[in-house]
Amino acid sequence: MTATLPTRPRTTSLRDLARGLLAALALVVFVLGVPAALIALAPLYLPDDIPSPSQITSVLTGPDDGTLLLGALALIAWAAWAVFSASVLLELIAGARRTSAPRLPLLGGVQRTASQLVATAGILLALSSTTVARAAPAQAATAPPVTAQLRPAQSDAAAATPYNEPTTAPLPVLTQAEPALPVVTVQRGDTLWGIAERHLGSGPRYAEIRDLNTGRVQPDGRTLTSADWILPGWTLRLPADASGVPTEHPATAAAPRTPAEQQAITVAPGDTLWDVAATHLGDGARYGEIADLNRGRPQPDGRTLADADHLRPGWVLLLPPSAAPAPADPSLNLDAPTTAGADSETATPTAQDPGVPRTAAEQPQELLGPLRIAPAPPVEPSTQDAEAAPTIEDDQEVDELDAGAQRTWFAGLTALAAAGLIGELTRRRHRQQRARRLGERIPLPERGTPAARAESTLRSAPTPVSIEAIGTTLINLGCRCFDGGRELPRVGALLLDETTLTLLLVEDDPDAIAPFVARDSRTWVASTAEVAAETEIDDPDRCVPYPLLVTLGHTDGATVLVNLEACGTLAILGDDAAADEVLRALVLDAATSDLAGRLCVCVPPDDELTDLTAAFEPQRLRTVHSSDERETTTSAVSQALAAQGLDDTHQARGDRQAIDTWLPVTYVERTITGSACQPWTGTAVLTRQQATDSGAWTLTTDPHGAARLEPLGISVQPQRLDLNHLAALRDVLEVAVPPAPTSSPPPALAPLDEELQIVRDAHPAPPGPSSPDAQVIIRVLGPIDITGLPDGNGPLSPRMTELLVYLALHGPATGADLDEVLYNGARIKPGTRNALVYRTRRHVGEHALPLAGSDGLYRLGDAVTSDWDEFQRRLAEAVRADCGTPIERLTEALSYVRDRPFRGISGAEYTWADYDIQRMTEAIADAATLLARHQLAGGRARDALCSALRALAVNPYSEVLQHLALAAAESGHGADRAADLRDRFAHQGFELEADLPL
Known part of the structure; x- marks a missing residue:
């Protein structure tokens, strides 16, 4: 079936020209006419001498003959003109630099008016390129009619394959080819004017881009309706003479007899690029080809592939061209499952088809031609350990998670409600940390209980925006x-x-306020x-409107x-x-x-x-x-x-x-x-x-x-x-109910000997001595970082890093343990975990991540240690009864602390580590408390303040540490420094609704 669609873009209308003329006239009147009128009617005269305070007082308090009033009105008029002119100038500079103008405090309305006038007046500049502007639309008007092909229906066998079912965004059955025009992807800060300057050589030609794209559906489901409103990720067609961008090739140019189809698959929960490459290309090691082909390409949810280990269910991934030619007969059912054979097992990359792009940056999604879901070729179940060979194959009998089974509810709540409840838990835990005393542990749900599982589930809830x-x-x-x-x-x-x-x-x-637009x-x-x-706008009187x-x-x-x-x-x-x-x-x-x-x-x-x-x-x-x-x-x-x-x-x-x-x-x-x-x-x-x-x-x-x-x-x-x-x-x-507020100060600290015993009982040393051969250090006492890795293997992916961190804190671990923490308990293909372990071992070396032993457990090698283990060893040495240098040992322990444990992770990452983070925070606070107490007792107030502030960077709400910091500040820096700290601590307490007096 064919359908001829109109492709003639609309040209600049009289209404546009009238709007531009009025806007330009308004700018001229306000920027040039107003000062001319003010010079004639209300000139400002500077006095010969600077008036004395008594003269100013006399003028302000004495009778006014009208001079003072007129002078004040003139000053207000000049100030208003200056503010508006400055706003216009900022908009012009920002437009020339293709950035957004900085926001001036309390002048949002003036800036918005200036911005609208400048943008509207820009229409007049398009008149200077009227002849050029009509050339590209004329070519577009003569483009061949759009051909829409009805694709054959899927066979029952193909439709029954769970892996191939679309998730959040099913592929359309009806596809259409568009005229061969260059295409550009909108980046943050882009404007139509800027794009026209870059690729057409003239900003006023933005009207051509607007006309070519008005009404076209963008990846986020929106359409271009105004030249002033484009969003990052949109793909815009450009006139044929555009430079610096790839050109869209019609499908018929590449294959006149039948449009070549680009193979694609839809990501299911638990999928990895290695799995996709192993299933559809026959070799998991070819995952890099899929990553290169799809990196930066807009997905149905508006995001893009940036990390080879971060896929989201519902994404559509293009596959490299197959060695076998596509069927030429359009009557063939292209979506039917293929049969496994020697060809599929030995498939290798072939020369790239001229009509198929190599990277997403070279060709946007809608220009890749018709997409089809590539069926999963049958494979033999893998019985070998994944480390035996680089090709990781998955058991065909494993039930896949259907798209409809993608987790929507978290302990009965939506992801947004779960995030809200976790925010309340975090506030309460901060309140508990505030009231915590040396050696105490704040209560947490017992591991394995329904409450603990519920909290873990809530923490795994992702939200599109916080x-x-x-x-x-x-x-x-x-x-x-x-x-x-x-x-x-x-x-x-x-x-x-x-x-x-x-x-x-x-x-x-109907008049929406930024960042909203009115539908x-x-x-x-x-x-x-x-x-x-x-x-957040700096407005002390702001309120929560809803x-x-x-x-x-x-x-x-x-x-x-x-x-x-x-x-x-x-x-x-x-x-x-x-x-x-x-x-x-x-x-x-x-x-x-x-x-x-x-x-x-x-x-x-x-x-x-x-x-x-x-x-x-x-x-x-x-x-x-x-x-x-x-x-x-x-x-x-x-x-x-x-x-x-x-x-x-x-x-x-x-x-x-x-x-x-x-x-x-x-x-x-x-x-x-x-x-x-x-x-x-x-x-x-x-x-x-x-x-x-x-x-x-x-x-x-x-x-x-x-x-x-x-x-x-x-x-x-x-x-x-x-x-x-x-x-x-x-x-x-x-x-997590916080303790009731009290106006009494915290109890006096116990003698140092008693405190040492308290910490000794609360924080035992980790089992086993430190390995002298440790080369790889997993650092979690701050942003997660792994040092000592072999050179030349590239950076670890986030999931590889999480695997190593988990084994460092909780290893040895079973495969089921890893599945639970790395995939949030979701059922995954058997080869997924093995592929992850294999790729991680390739990066870090077998000395750091050995093969699983006869017990089937995964563990790190002797070449690996962690800053948390080293911290615990130094703390345990410092509190030993026979330790003669506790200050030195405590100082060494705190030297491993760079910031808050696991700093920088998002709410849905490392949900299994919440217990660890709480215990690390408690240990750091106790070590710093002991060290500051020893330093104060030794007359080293400045060192004590540094130790207390270092721990307060980890646990800013600890009342014990705050009092130690205040005592050290008063002793070593004076009352002013202590007053500054007292104000800071009071503000933190106010944020927690725990404004206890200090």
């Missing part, structure tokens, strides 16, 4: 609205997927890259967050068991997530949720015994708002008035007491009863896990907590 970044973006949105003198948008819900953050408004507001009057969208790039955002669940491709303030009342209806589980998840999320402001949630007495209160501080989750407390709170907020002429709490936050009404309270009422809650009234209600108020929101559930949120009309799979998950999470939180 909760902190979302919170910063929303706070900045509030600041920009306030600076611009406009109302906050009334957000009812948020949708977060891999590439975008979407705000769903409950009232029309329609009630939908604002920003890319997750823009959200992650947001930095303090009751809670995670609700998943749609087909996004996480849904609902604003309980916009709901007022949210009735959870439908299947009783499912609705109860949804209510539990909402309550837990509201009480822990930073997006919900960690505000107070009130639950009824004698309810299953009442047991949760033991795991929370009273200001977070408490029981309500008075039936009219909610109505009393609502009435008080209403009166406070009315006294200042405000409509509701949302307006109060936007106008930064009635501060006491900014923090709403959530009430859980299975049966509504009194009337339903109205939106933006300072309170919200979660109920299991149908509300009589027609404005209440409803979430109707069914037994199969689906639900519908009205009035937004969103179909969602809500997060649900059954009683087992609730009990496990309650145990995790209960173990």
